[in-house]
Amino acid sequence: MNQRKIIIDTDPGGDDCFALLWLMSLAKQGWAKAIAVTTAAGNVGARCTFTNASKILALGGFDPVEIGRASKQISDIAGDESARNAALDDTQDESARDITRDIAQDVAKDAAHIHGVDGIGNLAETLPEVPRPFDAARYSDDIIIEKLDAAPGEITLVAIAPLTNLAAAEAKSPGILRKAKELVILAGAFQCRGNIATHAEFNIFSDPEAAEKVLNSRDDIVILPLDITHQLVFTPEMAESIFQTNPDSDIAKLIVSLCQFMTATNLRYRDTDGKNGFLVHDAATLAYLFYPETLLLRRARVVVETQGRYSRGQTLFDDRHLPKTTPNAWVALKVDADNLLAILVEDLKLLIE
Numbered sequence: 084m085n086q087r088k089i090i091i092d093t094d095p096g097g098d099d100c101f102a103l104l105w106l107m108s109l110a111k112q113g114w115a116k117a118i119a120v121t122t123a124a125g126n127v128g129a130r131c132t133f134t135n136a137s138k139i140l141a142l143g144g145f146d147p148v149e150i151g152r153a154s155k156q157i158s159d160i161a162g163d164e165s166a167r168n169a170a171l172d173d174t175q176d177e178s179a180r181d182i183t184r185d186i187a188q189d190v191a192k193d194a195a196h197i198h199g200v201d202g203i204g205n206l207a208e209t210l211p212e213v214p215r216p217f218d219a220a221r222y223s224d225d226i227i228i229e230k231l232d233a234a235p236g237e238i239t240l241v242a243i244a245p246l247t248n249l250a251a252a253e254a255k256s257p258g259i260l261r262k263a264k265e266l267v268i269l270a271g272a273f274q275c276r277g278n279i280a281t282h283a284e285f286n287i288f289s290d291p292e293a294a295e296k297v298l299n300s301r302d303d304i305v306i307l308p309l310d311i312t313h314q315l316v317f318t319p320e321m322a323e324s325i326f327q328t329n330p331d332s333d334i335a336k337l338i339v340s341l342c343q344f345m346t347a348t349n350l351r352y353r354d355t356d357g358k359n360g361f362l363v364h365d366a367a368t369l370a371y372l373f374y375p376e377t378l379l380l381r382r383a384r385v386v387v388e389t390q391g392r393y394s395r396g397q398t399l400f401d402d403r404h405l406p407k408t409t410p411n412a413w414v415a416l417k418v419d420a421d422n423l424l425a426i427l428v429e430d431l432k433l434l435i436e
């Protein structure tokens with residue numbers, strides 16, 4: 084069997100957890116091999132995303148996989164305790180006034196209002212402690228550089244977080260991202276509303292300069308944008324059907340509880356157009372790699388706005404009818420959401436049975 088080798092760059096994050104669980108299922112089935120998990124600050128601070136990734140991997144028995152911590156310049160800012168405490172203060176107050184303020188504000192420092200203060204629905208404390216110290220972990224950019232250098236053209240890099248680590252790797256080692264077999268990213272909003280600013284998607288908005296650097300790194304980047312992930316509503320019924328496969332499984336219990344939490348916040352923030360469920364954005368990257376029949380993509384020159392007062396973080400197509408020598412991406416604009424979600428459910432059942 085031809086196993087696809089994967090480094091996944093992630094900021095767990097409720098939907099990140101579902102992507103990690105899906106990856107572990109595909110690995111268990113023999114289709115994928117996790118080379119490393121590199122964490123970034125994003126949905127919550129660097130320490131939380133690192134700890135969450137550690138706990139999720141341990142649940143699936145993937146303890147030996149190396150996990151990187153957010154590259155230095157970000158962990159110094161977003162991972163510090165005062166930032167985390169500030170997020171805690173914000174999200175514990177659920178008054179209507181604060182919710183309205185959060186929805187209306189142009190700039191959010193993280194996405195704890197969607198994912199919980201700890202990033203995974205306030206469930207981190209219910210998961211077993213993992214003896215993997217944050218301070219002893221290598222930085223994510225260093226891991227990306229080492230792994231891609233050691234096996235050029237062999238490893239698929241999947242990025243489902245702000246692109247800080249990838250940009251840091253490219254800055255330290257120019258050309259390194261071209262050594263990935265493929266670069267698949269969850270990013271952008273093209274012909275739909277944004278989810279953090281009017282036209283910006285969270286991962287791009289969190290670090291537009293990093294996104295720009297990554298978009299300029301190669302000419303075949305695969306982008307899964309909000310345009311298709313807005314349709315990926317994972318429902319409590321789906322979680323329940325997975326749970327029934329093996330009610331004793333800790334992963335099954337996590338899936339139900341996390342789905343319950345994420346569904347509540349997604350409804351509160353009107354992310355699902357009123358549908359009862361939550362958006363499993365990050366899972367779309369694995370659908371592209373392992374079930375490409377669920378997606379339609381177009382070739383494009385994609386640019387990112389790094390300056391605008393209202394449009395910072397917006398991704399745009401250059402659709403002028405002028406000769407282009409520099410298309411840089413394939414962008415998914417259509418998805419067979421029913422089938423993608425059904426496949427995800429069945430694969431998660433295989434993980435826990």
Ligand SMILES: [Ca+2]
Nearest residue numbers: 096099243244
């Ligand atoms: Ca993510």
